Amino acid sequence: MTPPSDHLLELTSVGKHFGGVTALADVSLHIRQGEIYGLIGPNGAGKTTLFNVVTGLYQLDSGSFDFAGQRYMRCKPHLLAQAGIARTFQNIRLFANMSALENIMVGRHPRTRTGIWGALTRHAAARAEERDTVQRARELLDYVGIECPHQTLAKHLSYGEQRRLEIARALATEPKLLALDEPAAGMNATETVALKALLQKIRASGITVLLIEHDVKLIMGLCDRVAVLDYGKKIAEGVPEEVRRDPAVIAAYLGGGEST
């Protein structure tokens, strides 16, 4: 099935189980080109599992997903990265002892052409590509608002800068879809405001964003549409105001102790 042209990602009846646990049950949703799509739900609702399915870390048990008009079944993470899906993780996963610049350069890998041989023999094409990689990494550091010297080790950046560096590394892959797993987790109010502005800038540049977030204020103020998962099922979807008032959503959060 070819999705309508503005559907960048389309999940159809996706199911995923771990032994007796149903992490995703018959989940169908689509994400439109150019929107910020929020995914919320109580702890254990299946949000990260959905991310892991669409980034190839987990294989789905049933259903299908299409990305940019192509069906992906049993696809490896690096192929999905090449297809244009980039992600960050719930816990920061930077190379702590590499510089901020080098962390971003690693992210360019899916888009480089000369490969390991070229790098080892250092022929002209490989040297030109490396210059481009460094240049693009510098631009991305500026783009996400990291102002420290580029050689600063990742571990010496502030918490908010480390989170933004992860986003820069994901952007280095030139994604069509940027999937962010709780990017505001642990941020203070000032850092969250800066993150919100960055995500708006990313959307304005034409990149579609899929966002898991427990900060409901951020989700409601930022997302074009929101889906709510509960016990692996999609219980609501719509514009933020609609979803906020949905009785099933209110019940799920009150029942789950309103962790968000």
Ligand SMILES: Nc1ncnc2c1ncn2[C@@H]1O[C@H](COP(=O)(O)OP(=O)(O)OP(=O)(O)O)[C@@H](O)[C@H]1O
């Ligand atoms: N690798 C795994 N092995 C076994 N069970 C898993 C695995 N990954 C997730 N689960 C289970 O699947 C369910 C959904 O988990 P998931 O991490 O996707 O939820 P979540 O909505 O992201 O939760 P949180 O907000 O706490 O991160 C949970 O019951 C979880 O224990």
